[in-house]
Amino acid sequence: MPTIEQVRDVLATINDPELHRSIVELGMVKQIDVAVPHVTVDLALTIPGCPLKAFFQEVLPAKIQASFPEITQVTVNLGAMTDEERKALVGGVKSESPSSFAGPQSRTTVLAVGSGKGGVGKSTLTANLAAALAKRGHSVGLLDADIWGFSSSRMLGTSAKPTVIDERLIVPVEAYGFKMISMGNLVEDDRPVVMRGPMLHKILQSFLSDVHWEEPDYLLIDMPPGTGDISLSLSQFVPGCSIILVTTPQQAAEKVAERAGHMAGKVGMKVAGVIENMSYALCDHCGERTHPFGTGGGKELAETFGAPLLGQIPLDPPMGELADHGKPSVVVSPDSPSAKAFEEVTAALVELIPPKPKSRPKISLPIIMSPSAPAHSG
Numbered sequence: 001m002p003t004i005e006q007v008r009d010v011l012a013t014i015n016d017p018e019l020h021r022s023i024v025e026l027g028m029v030k031q032i033d034v035a036v037p038h039v040t041v042d043l044a045l046t047i048p049g050c051p052l053k054a055f056f057q058e059v060l061p062a063k064i065q066a067s068f069p070e071i072t073q074v075t076v077n078l079g080a081m082t083d084e085e086r087k088a089l090v091g092g093v094k095s096e097s098p099s100s101f102a103g104p105q106s107r108t109t110v111l112a113v114g115s116g117k118g119g120v121g122k123s124t125l126t127a128n129l130a131a132a133l134a135k136r137g138h139s140v141g142l143l144d145a146d147i148w149g150f151s152s153s154r155m156l157g158t159s160a161k162p163t164v165i166d167e168r169l170i171v172p173v174e175a176y177g178f179k180m181i182s183m184g185n186l187v188e189d190d191r192p193v194v195m196r197g198p199m200l201h202k203i204l205q206s207f208l209s210d211v212h213w214e215e216p217d218y219l220l221i222d223m224p225p226g227t228g229d230i231s232l233s234l235s236q237f238v239p240g241c242s243i244i245l246v247t248t249p250q251q252a253a254e255k256v257a258e259r260a261g262h263m264a265g266k267v268g269m270k271v272a273g274v275i276e277n278m279s280y281a282l283c284d285h286c287g288e289r290t291h292p293f294g295t296g297g298g299k300e301l302a303e304t305f306g307a308p309l310l311g312q313i314p315l316d317p318p319m320g321e322l323a324d325h326g327k328p329s330v331v332v333s334p335d336s337p338s339a340k341a342f343e344e345v346t347a348a349l350v351e352l353i354p355p356k357p358k359s360r361p362k363i364s365l366p367i368i369m370s371p372s373a374p375a376h377s378g
């Protein structure tokens with residue numbers, strides 16, 4: 001007959017699907033009773049009404065029965081954690097993988113994508129870069145720092161609301177193989193968000209430190225238009241952050257991007273590279289390139305900062321359409337001219353800034369078990 005310890009060892013191999021930690025480590029397994037052929041497990045969910053109920057009801061019995069042939073019946077009583085248990089869990093998870101990208105120990109490369117000006121394609125680029133990096137097997141986070149004018153959630157078709165535990169742990173939303181967070185995932189019905197500077201600062205801080213990013217290889221930050229507040233805040237939270245400047249070929253856009261680059265330099269951010277968007281149009285019939293927005297902006301910007309021009313993205317109207325329907329072109333239309341250009345830019349970016357090695361020692365979480373407080377079923 002399996003012992004309680006043996007059953008617990010089996011349960012320890014099951015991860016919470018959102019936090020990616022063992023349910024035993026997370027303190028979710030409250031009580032185990034073994035009376036062959038029956039095992040009963042009291043499981044405390046992180047939040048009441050957790051959407052993962054069905055997952056646990058299926059996976060726990062399956063795992064236990066597969067491990068112990070004499071067990072033919074498994075009852076899972078689902079309850080919810082108490083406030084104290086939730087606080088302990090959040091504290092444990094946060095101390096193990098601090099989402100602070102500030103210190104030299106952080107293995108995440110944080111890249112802001114900025115341009116100074118709106119409408120040049122920052123959000124489109126960020127979404128496609130994130131998807132292209134994920135396609136290449138990198139772990140990626142996308143943080144929409146355009147708190148007021150958020151658009152990433154729409155461009156990536158994620159209207160899902162993230163799970164928030166104890167107000168301090170936000171499980172990011174999944175999109176096309178990467179994790180993301182945007183105000184669009186938090187507010188109702190695209191209602192406008194009225195916010196002052198300090199509030200933006202706080203939200204950015206929360207997006208950086210409360211979201212369970214789990215140290216991705218790359219964290220891309222979709223910057224708002226303008227050069228001010230958010231750059232300053234970002235440089236304070238993530239001192240090693242670099243910026244990728246986006247411009248169109250026009251002089252006017254280039255000059256604004258230049259100001260954004262200088263501003264970034266003032267707050268200690270390095271210009272990692274330049275991407276020129278809407279560089280040229282391709283004739284549908286003969287494939288000839290035309291330059292409706294002129295030429296030279298990207299090259300000039302790159303020279304100004306001594307940074308590489310990572311690539312040029314063509315004007316691709318269907319891509320805009322796709323983005324409006326939540327579909328990045330690199331995923332849904334990989335043969336399109338824009339998708340190919342994004343792939344090239346992504347390859348150049350990874351070559352320029354390869355992911356940092358994953359060599360941090362794993363610290364284990366304290367095991368929070370309180371068998372004296374059995375979870376109530378529900």
Ligand SMILES: Nc1ncnc2c1ncn2[C@@H]1O[C@H](COP(=O)(O)OP(=O)(O)O)[C@@H](O)[C@H]1O
Pocket residue numbers: 115117118119120121122123124125151277278313314315316317318319320321323324338
């Ligand atoms: N290369 C491109 N070809 C066609 N449309 C584009 C291209 N890049 C961006 N767009 C469109 O331009 C608009 C502005 O892009 P967006 O990414 O929101 O800019 P920003 O974030 O800089 O304000 C969007 O409608 C987008 O679909």
Ligand SMILES: [Mg+2]
Pocket residue numbers: 122123124146151222223224
């Ligand atoms: Mg934008």
